Amino acid sequence: MQIGIFTVGDVTADPTTGRTPTEHERIKATVQIAKKAEEIGLDVFATGEHHNPPFIASNPTATLAYIGAQTENIILSTATTLITTTDPVLIAEDYAKIQHLTDGRVDLMMGRGNTGPVYPWFGKDIRQGINLAIENYALLRRLWTEDVVNWEGRFRTPLQGYTSTPRPLDGVAPFVWHGSIRSPEIAEQAAYYGDGFFHNHIFWPAGHTQQMVDLYRRRFEHYGHGPADTAIVGLGGQFFMRENSQDAVNEFRPYFDNAPVYGHGPSLEDFTEATPLTVGSPQQVLERTLSFRDYVGHYQRQLFLVDHAGLPLKTVLEQLDLLGEILPEMRKGFAEGRPAHIPEAPTHASLVAAAGGAKDSTVYAEADSATGHRAEDELEVRA
Amino acid sequence: MTSLVVVSAGLSNPSSTRLLAERLSAATVEALEDVEVTHVELRDLAHQLTDQLLTGFPAPELAAAQEAVRSADGLVVVTPVFSASYSGLFKTFFDVLETGALDGTPVLIAATAGTARHSLVLEHALRPLFAYLHAVVVPTGVFAATDDFAGTDLDLRVTRAAGELAALMGKVSRVDSAVTHRRTVEDELAEPTPFEELMRRASQR
Numbered sequence: 307m308q309i310g311i312f313t314v315g316d317v318t319a320d321p322t323t324g325r326t327p328t329e330h331e332r333i334k335a336t337v338q339i340a341k342k343a344e345e346i347g348l349d350v351f352a353t354g355e356h357h358n359p360p361f362i363a364s365n366p367t368a369t370l371a372y373i374g375a376q377t378e379n380i381i382l383s384t385a386t387t388l389i390t391t392t393d394p395v396l397i398a399e400d401y402a403k404i405q406h407l408t409d410g411r412v413d414l415m416m417g418r419g420n421t422g423p424v425y426p427w428f429g430k431d432i433r434q435g436i437n438l439a440i441e442n443y444a445l446l447r448r449l450w451t452e453d454v455v456n457w458e459g460r461f462r463t464p465l466q467g468y469t470s471t472p473r474p475l476d477g478v479a480p481f482v483w484h485g486s487i488r489s490p491e492i493a494e495q496a497a498y499y500g501d502g503f504f505h506n507h508i509f510w511p512a513g514h515t516q517q518m519v520d521l522y523r524r525r526f527e528h529y530g531h532g533p534a535d536t537a538i539v540g541l542g543g544q545f546f547m548r549e550n551s552q553d554a555v556n557e558f559r560p561y562f563d564n565a566p567v568y569g570h571g572p573s574l575e576d577f578t579e580a581t582p583l584t585v586g587s588p589q590q591v592l593e594r595t596l597s598f599r600d601y602v603g604h605y606q607r608q609l610f611l612v613d614h615a616g617l618p619l620k621t622v623l624e625q626l627d628l629l630g631e632i633l634p635e636m637r638k639g640f641a642e643g644r645p646a647h648i649p650e651a652p653t654h655a656s657l658v659a660a661a662g663g664a665k666d667s668t669v670y671a672e673a674d675s676a677t678g679h680r681a682e683d684e685l686e687v688r689a
Numbered sequence: 690m691t692s693l694v695v696v697s698a699g700l701s702n703p704s705s706t707r708l709l710a711e712r713l714s715a716a717t718v719e720a721l722e723d724v725e726v727t728h729v730e731l732r733d734l735a736h737q738l739t740d741q742l743l744t745g746f747p748a749p750e751l752a753a754a755q756e757a758v759r760s761a762d763g764l765v766v767v768t769p770v771f772s773a774s775y776s777g778l779f780k781t782f783f784d785v786l787e788t789g790a791l792d793g794t795p796v797l798i799a800a801t802a803g804t805a806r807h808s809l810v811l812e813h814a815l816r817p818l819f820a821y822l823h824a825v826v827v828p829t830g831v832f833a834a835t836d837d838f839a840g841t842d843l844d845l846r847v848t849r850a851a852g853e854l855a856a857l858m859g860k861v862s863r864v865d866s867a868v869t870h871r872r873t874v875e876d877e878l879a880e881p882t883p884f885e886e887l888m889r890r891a892s893q894r
Contacts, residue, residue: 436891437890440887441892491882493881494883497884510746521881568743569743570743
């Protein structure tokens, strides 16, 4: 079981002080939070991707590479990578590069994004969101698995004789999750490829998450990747804890009431009942988290949203310390009653082993040392 | 059994909007043989509607009302006139309803106001709204100003409109009709579009 955190990188005023951090503070805080995640023994740090204020989550690959250079073990991931508006060629290059730099400590989660204007800013049409996700991902897979790609599609300029570099580390592409809150088509896509399916989980009632995960599991089996209970499932989660549960409620309430997504809407009490948000003692967070299995079955990855809604860095780091304290119990709880045939989430090591060992995947192309051109290109030009 | 859902957006209690809704519902029931009526009072759902605008998902009572509307064979919708149009509460209910929920559904539109000067609100506000939602709006809309509750003309319009709705509900089965229903998330969850088909659509220009 992988346990980790994910961030959306929002720059939000602290409602208790009215102070908004600067972009610089928030960017540096993200790095500190990721390092803290490794320090307390978490398995995954994932960052979102946004291309507009009030977010600092553009250029996720720079952030992940920078964090990768300062950590040893934690898996670096995304939540999510915009497969709709980002050129799949750049995704192929960028994440293969991070694979090499971090010795395979990277995977990624595809998502469509929820900010309307991002589509036109990047020359795309939001009404084609699902179609973009499908075509772009199909191309991305080919760029990672085929050394030379000839491709023509609907949304991107054609590719002839294109080799994406660097080739994936050890000849194995990063593992991919597909994230969607409410589009069954994306669960279907994840099932078709036998990739992971991640449900954000935190904004919607459990019954909905259950339906989406159930669809993915059914279709995973349908497409021949194995029994439904061996499909690779990830969930989001959200908590705020203090030793005394009433302290947690009192301290978190102003952040909840003013939060960018659900603020000024339902009460904290209604929302904690309807969604996985847990505000209380570490024991309550532990028990609630372990209860997610009751409706999605045994799963592979649990990510928590901890830094958001204007919570100061100091508080976020305290929350992580508290998470670290219950982490051994949480791992024990997740292991309890878990049948032996339920797989762990794929990692670079497990994917390399499944592929029969590491291969050097470098595409060696001989180039003229002076011009950088290959000899055959020169010949073609002369002929 | 045929199911009729009556959506009413009156705010006071008792409200003339609710009163008109009940008369329309009773007249429709009379025109149909076997019908089950569900009343949706939007005032009771006002907080949950605002919550859904902000969170994106409906609380249980609102979800039940939406499901009733989605699976209804016919609708009676009644709003008070506020600032020359349907009320914000009324509109919000249809704003958060899932796309395609009203495809092909027969709808009787009705409105109440203080004076007859607002009567065209049915034609310039309600009819276009339900046309956009791909509902089948019955030709006769029913508008009731305060004074109309005194005369007998209103009864004639109520009976005529209810008869039109009943005729559509009797003839237009949501399953058998030529109306194309857009697939909802619920449809996809129950029976997903196979990935090969999604791929085909993605590359279709």
